[in-house]
Amino acid sequence: MIAIRDLSVTYRTAARSVPAVRGVSLEVPRGKVTAVVGESGGGKSTLVYGILRLLPPGTEMSGSIDYDGMELTRASEERMREFRWKKAALVTQGAMNSLTPVLTVGYQVAEVLRVRLGMPGGEARERALELLAMTNLPPGYAGKYPHELSGGEKQRAVISMAVACSPEFLIADEPTSALDVITQAEVIATLVRMVREKGMGLLLVTHDLPLALSISDEMAVMHEGRLVEKGTPERITAFPSHAHTRTLLSAFGVTARSGQ
Amino acid sequence: MRSYWTKRVLGAAAVLLLVIAANFFLFRIMPGDVVSTIVDPRFSPEAKERMREVFGLDLPLGRQFAVYVRRMLTFDFGISFLSQRPVWDELKSRVPNTVALLGSALVLSSALGTWLGVKAARKRGGFTEKVVLLSGSVSFSFPSFFVQLVLLLLLAYTFPLFPLRGSVSIPLPQTGTARALDYLWHLLLPAGSLVLLGFGSWAIYVRNLMVKTLGEDFILMARAKGLPEGRVLWNHAFRSALPPVLTLFLLALPGIVSGAVLTETVFSLHGVGKYLLDSIMGHDYPAAGAAFYILGLLTIASNLAADAAYALADPRIRVGGRVQS
Amino acid sequence: MRKPPRWSFMAFLLILAVAAAGPPMLPGDPGRTMAKPFAPPAWSGGDAPPPFSGAITPASREITIDWKWDAPENLTLKGQLAFDEDSPVRLVWTTAEGGSFTLASFRGGSLWEVDLDARDMAFKTGLGIPPFASATSLLFPGRGVQTLSLEGPAPSGGSLDLALPGGRWGLLGTDQRGRDVLSLFIVGVRVSLLVGISATLLASLLGLSIGLTSGYLGGAADALIMRAVDVLLSIPVLPILMVFVGIWGKGLWQLVMILGLFSWMGTARTVRSLALSLRESCYVENLRSLGAGPWYILYRHLLPEAMPVVLAAVSLGVPGAILAEAGLSFLGLSDPRVISWGRMLHEAHGFGAFTAGAWWLIIPPGLGISLICLVFLDMGRAIEEMADPRLKGGGGR
Ligand SMILES: Nc1ncnc2c1ncn2[C@@H]1O[C@H](COP(=O)(O)OP(=O)(O)OP(=O)(O)O)[C@@H](O)[C@H]1O
Ligand SMILES: [Mg+2]
Numbered sequence: 001m002i003a004i005r006d007l008s009v010t011y012r013t014a015a016r017s018v019p020a021v022r023g024v025s026l027e028v029p030r031g032k033v034t035a036v037v038g039e040s041g042g043g044k045s046t047l048v049y050g051i052l053r054l055l056p057p058g059t060e061m062s063g064s065i066d067y068d069g070m071e072l073t074r075a076s077e078e079r080m081r082e083f084r085w086k087k088a089a090l091v092t093q094g095a096m097n098s099l100t101p102v103l104t105v106g107y108q109v110a111e112v113l114r115v116r117l118g119m120p121g122g123e124a125r126e127r128a129l130e131l132l133a134m135t136n137l138p139p140g141y142a143g144k145y146p147h148e149l150s151g152g153e154k155q156r157a158v159i160s161m162a163v164a165c166s167p168e169f170l171i172a173d174e175p176t177s178a179l180d181v182i183t184q185a186e187v188i189a190t191l192v193r194m195v196r197e198k199g200m201g202l203l204l205v206t207h208d209l210p211l212a213l214s215i216s217d218e219m220a221v222m223h224e225g226r227l228v229e230k231g232t233p234e235r236i237t238a239f240p241s242h243a244h245t246r247t248l249l250s251a252f253g254v255t256a257r258s259g260q
Numbered sequence: 261m262r263s264y265w266t267k268r269v270l271g272a273a274a275v276l277l278l279v280i281a282a283n284f285f286l287f288r289i290m291p292g293d294v295v296s297t298i299v300d301p302r303f304s305p306e307a308k309e310r311m312r313e314v315f316g317l318d319l320p321l322g323r324q325f326a327v328y329v330r331r332m333l334t335f336d337f338g339i340s341f342l343s344q345r346p347v348w349d350e351l352k353s354r355v356p357n358t359v360a361l362l363g364s365a366l367v368l369s370s371a372l373g374t375w376l377g378v379k380a381a382r383k384r385g386g387f388t389e390k391v392v393l394l395s396g397s398v399s400f401s402f403p404s405f406f407v408q409l410v411l412l413l414l415l416a417y418t419f420p421l422f423p424l425r426g427s428v429s430i431p432l433p434q435t436g437t438a439r440a441l442d443y444l445w446h447l448l449l450p451a452g453s454l455v456l457l458g459f460g461s462w463a464i465y466v467r468n469l470m471v472k473t474l475g476e477d478f479i480l481m482a483r484a485k486g487l488p489e490g491r492v493l494w495n496h497a498f499r500s501a502l503p504p505v506l507t508l509f510l511l512a513l514p515g516i517v518s519g520a521v522l523t524e525t526v527f528s529l530h531g532v533g534k535y536l537l538d539s540i541m542g543h544d545y546p547a548a549g550a551a552f553y554i555l556g557l558l559t560i561a562s563n564l565a566a567d568a569a570y571a572l573a574d575p576r577i578r579v580g581g582r583v584q585s
Numbered sequence: 586m587r588k589p590p591r592w593s594f595m596a597f598l599l600i601l602a603v604a605a606a607g608p609p610m611l612p613g614d615p616g617r618t619m620a621k622p623f624a625p626p627a628w629s630g631g632d633a634p635p636p637f638s639g640a641i642t643p644a645s646r647e648i649t650i651d652w653k654w655d656a657p658e659n660l661t662l663k664g665q666l667a668f669d670e671d672s673p674v675r676l677v678w679t680t681a682e683g684g685s686f687t688l689a690s691f692r693g694g695s696l697w698e699v700d701l702d703a704r705d706m707a708f709k710t711g712l713g714i715p716p717f718a719s720a721t722s723l724l725f726p727g728r729g730v731q732t733l734s735l736e737g738p739a740p741s742g743g744s745l746d747l748a749l750p751g752g753r754w755g756l757l758g759t760d761q762r763g764r765d766v767l768s769l770f771i772v773g774v775r776v777s778l779l780v781g782i783s784a785t786l787l788a789s790l791l792g793l794s795i796g797l798t799s800g801y802l803g804g805a806a807d808a809l810i811m812r813a814v815d816v817l818l819s820i821p822v823l824p825i826l827m828v829f830v831g832i833w834g835k836g837l838w839q840l841v842m843i844l845g846l847f848s849w850m851g852t853a854r855t856v857r858s859l860a861l862s863l864r865e866s867c868y869v870e871n872l873r874s875l876g877a878g879p880w881y882i883l884y885r886h887l888l889p890e891a892m893p894v895v896l897a898a899v900s901l902g903v904p905g906a907i908l909a910e911a912g913l914s915f916l917g918l919s920d921p922r923v924i925s926w927g928r929m930l931h932e933a934h935g936f937g938a939f940t941a942g943a944w945w946l947i948i949p950p951g952l953g954i955s956l957i958c959l960v961f962l963d964m965g966r967a968i969e970e971m972a973d974p975r976l977k978g979g980g981g982r
Contacts, residue, residue: 556821
């Protein structure tokens with residue numbers, strides 16, 4: 001389990017400081033889908049990158065992130081590198097742009113296997129093909145460059161890469177925001193299948209409230225850097241406690257009983 | 261891919277034709293009689309006859325140009341006024357020296373510039389970045405030959421570590437190794453000074469490109485994958501920035517060729533640029549035209565080489581597909 | 586808060602002042618020989634004599650020279666003396682060792698004109714030494730007090746000036762012809778400024794008109810012009826310039842023309858893209874729908890928009906022209922009668938500054954060129970920032 005307690009993140013730029021996350025507490029258990037929804041600029045991505053400690057240098061972080069007894073906010077860079085991808089892998093928001101453009105898809109999947117798991121080259125290449133096949137990408141795709149793939153294919157390639165080291169957690173930051181509805185469904189289905197098959201924990205960040213309601217076991221609503229609502233989808237649709245949640249629900253046409 | 265190459269090769273051919281045409285017409289718009297500027301008045305009647313034939317001086321202008329193009333493409337440049345020997349015989353021994361100077365300067369300055377540029381991009385505001393920015397602005401405003409003269413004064417006169425002039429020692433050393441070392445010793449200061457003058461703008465350019473690339477999503481992704489920093493920096497960021505870096509070759513090349521002409525003069529090297537200058541000074545028009553043509557040819561060839569490297573580095577060109585811009 | 590003006594604008598004014606007022610303020614022709622060739626600067630120390638001068642006048646008929654060095658390079662004596670009395674006069678040199686020589690004599694008369702140079706044949710025969718011997722080593726046989734005195738009746742007016750060129754000279758020493766490097770340096774500012782600015786103005790004018798035409802016309806003409814720009818940018822300029830100078834001649838104005846002709850490409854490109862974006866803007870669309878003609882739009886709207894860009898391009902282009910002029914002059918492809926910084930470097934390189942270790946021939950012109958270039962670069966950046974405030978605040982991009 002990843003347990004976030006009272007996490008605050010403040011960006012420091014030359015001109016000013018931006019408090020993007022303020023006192024967030026959240027648990028992400030294994031084997032379950034935890035969704036975070038919220039409006040644009042609410043601090044969702046910041047929260048996610050904070051867990052992996054991938055925020056720009058100079059950014060301030062306080063509070064604690066506990067991963068099975070390891071304190072991630074204070075771990076050495078060396079231990080963080082171990083943690084990344086082997087324990088928690090990331091599927092980012094920039095679906096179009098998260099693959100290195102000059103390296104083949106197969107190479108990029110195999111690279112993770114070689115570098116992170118120490119797999120010999122030939123074996124890594126074969127395993128990369130299997131991983132691509134798991135997300136329904138035929139073997140021919142291994143030799144292709146990212147610009148030859150469609151958006152959905154790219155995102156599926158990223159998911160193959162994300163599950164390469166069999167991580168305990170998948171962190172997906174709006175994995176489908178750049179895709180059309182049909183492809184979205186396809187990618188989400190792939191993600192959920194991976195989670196269910198391997199018992200991984202999924203932290204899904206999304207704008208898409210109906211999606212979060214339909215697939216998550218536990219969800220949270222984020223607003224201006226704070227978690228204003230936490231609970232099961234059923235509880236949240238039935239009894240939204242925060243005004244912002246109600247606004248969100250009605251914006252998506254989900255009717256809620258107002259008040260308690 | 262095919263169309264990329266057709267375009268590049270056609271472009272190179274067009275530039276080549278333009279260089280030849282410039283050569284052809286420039287030496288014909290000179291004040292005075294065309295014949296007397298191409299045929300040395302002191303030549304023997306037989307030599308004059310041969311030159312007339314070489315340049316097709318009795319033909320109409322269009323035919324003359326056709327003959328001229330053929331002569332240029334076969335390196336038949338006529339006879340030098342100054343030495344009375346075929347120009348190509350004189351140029352032949354100089355081409356390798358110029359290629360060595362240009363090549364070593366380009367390779368070394370790009371390598372050093374790239375390395376420092378990447379280092380500067382990784383540590384913004386660090387010492388390397390300051391060095392890079394300073395050396396870049398120095399190379400923009402200090403005349404190359406001035407810096408070279410100062411180096412010569414310091415390292416060849418005050419502390420005589422390097423030779424004051426020439427491409428080789430006279431007399432030549434006996435053994436092959438000694439000759440090679442002697443050649444390197446003479447090349448070190450000229451090429452080194454070009455590197456010194458050139459690496460700064462490379463480094464700045466590479467730094468700016470790398471700063472941009474390091475902000476891309478796929479770099480964040482590479483870091484999220486827990487890849488070692490060196491691998492992120494070189495295998496992902498630098499590899500992606502490589503195609504635009506290679507276009508810098510194209511941008512920098514004309515300047516480096518110009519720099520080589522000055523460098524050969526400062527260090528009195530036995531090269532094509534010095535030959536060009538000597539021929540212009542001596543009103544030796546066939547020789548000047550030929551030297552100019554060879555310099556143009558070297559530039560065009562390097563341009564094509566850089567285009568080839570670009571195509572290799574950028575899969576969007578190599579394997580076609582959707583190319584933006 | 587008011588900011589102080591950029592340093593480069595101040596420096597530019599200073600340079601302009603030097604170029605305008607410097608040369609007329611110089612004492613005499615900068616081409617004169619002032620001291621021995623390759624004399625180091627006076628302040629540089631070393632065991633070389635400073636220049637010496639003295640005069641024989643009605644008031645003082647003797648010059649004493651306390652000489653502590655080897656014999657000087659030369660000795661000159663120039664001027665005229667007037668006499669009331671008509672009797673013979675002589676100029677007598679007495680060496681520290683007691684030797685005595687008559688340098689010149691006058692049979693008598695009212696006005697005596699003297700013009701002696703120790704290197705002249707006549708001077709040497711007068712002393713009774715062979716033409717290739719050194720007269721000064723005869724006159725300065727050892728260290729000590731040598732005297733020059735006028736024997737005969739006292740003159741009533743005029744003066745004779747004795748000059749010994751020093752082995753050290755002035756602020757910046759002398760060149761291979763014994764000329765004062767500081768004077769040459771000051772005179773040289775003019776050429777750099779003149780060629781740099783006028784060539785760039787010419788180039789900008791060309792670039793502006795070609796760029797505007799290309800951007801405004803669009804289509805095939807635009808494509809053709811831009812291809813030409815690409816081609817011109819991909820061939821090395823210096824060899825072309827060399828060939829042109831070789832053919833057209835080395836004069837200053839030829840140089841300006843040639844430089845202008847080969848440096849308009851950058852400006853043309855910038856102006857073209859600006860014109861393109863303006864052409865598409867609704868603002869110009871509106872003007873057109875209001876019935877404004879193309880020339881009106883070009884002249885009243887596109888041109889003023891392009892002006893700051895062109896001004897910045899001028900300032901940023903000047904260093905290139907200055908460097909090209911200096912490069913050509915350094916190669917010897919400039920008028921030998923015109924003193925410029927590049928020419929100074931050419932002569933230093935060609936006439937043995939290196940065997941003399943004469944750094945003072947190389948450092949001043951080189952630094953001068955660099956400084957002017959830095960000034961124009963910085964001014965250009967300042968203008969760019971004024972035109973486009975987004976550029977302010979350092980090289981982050
Ligand atoms: N590198 C940064 N420097 C300064 N401020 C930043 C930086 N990155 C994000 N911010 C600010 O932090 C706040 C939260 O941004 P964040 O990217 O976490 O939002 P988000 O919820 O992911 O939004 P979206 O749904 O649009 O992706 C925003 O106000 C944003 O402007
Ligand atoms: Mg986000």
